[in-house]
Amino acid sequence: MTAENDAPPIPPPSCPPIIGDVAPNFRARTTLGPRTLASYRGRWLVFFSHPADFTPVCTSEFVAFAEAHAAFQALDCDLLALSVDSLSSHLAWVHSIAQRFGVAIPFPIVEDPTMGIARAYGMLPSGATSSATVRTTFVIDPDGIVRALVAYPLTVGRSVAELLRLVKALQTCDAADVATPEGWQPGEPVLANPPVTADGLAEAGANGTDWYYRLGSA
Secondary structure: OOOOOOOOOOOOOOOOOOOOOEOOOOEEOEEOEOEEHHHHOOOEEEEEEOOOOOOHHHHHHHHHHHHOHHHHHHOOEEEEEEEOOOHHHHHHHHHHHHHHHOOOOOOOEEEOOOOHHHHHOOOOOOOOOOOOOOEEEEEEOOOOEEEEEEEEOOOOOOOHHHHHHHHHHHHHHHHHOEEOOOOOOOOOOEEEOOOOOHHHHHHHHHHOOOOOOOEEOO
């Protein structure tokens, strides 16, 4: 992670960010000290909300994220969690997870008691009657652009393995200008982008496969 950015926070957009938008900046307290979203520029980031501390589904997710932390780091990808609970609640929950499960939480958890960050990211609908956020996950690239987002209901836990695969797939697509097929895993064939010229179409059909579906290596 790069040094803290002292610039004023970017005002939240009128609508929650979608794929291709600049992720709204913020400054907040976390379990590992103050953080700004802008301080993660230059690295990939998985920024995710959880409904509440001391809840069973969230605990299972945090244990899984902690166990996969090294794998995300190997991809130059950081993890950043958020809920509307207070910092003291976050710290107590992290301590409880360490005691009960023997797992240290190595990534910061943002406190958002005013719900400002959650609302800016659409983690908490404007008309919500509860302060519990949905399980929203944003994958943000090194330029601060939202590249993927996934939302789960309160009762269904996320697949951390799928989020790890998603980051790997995005990085592969960026590096080689390709696409990944359903269920793609690192090392498997990727899809070449369809041709956009007549000459490209003729060349694409020369290898005996359909021009719009060509498997290759990254």
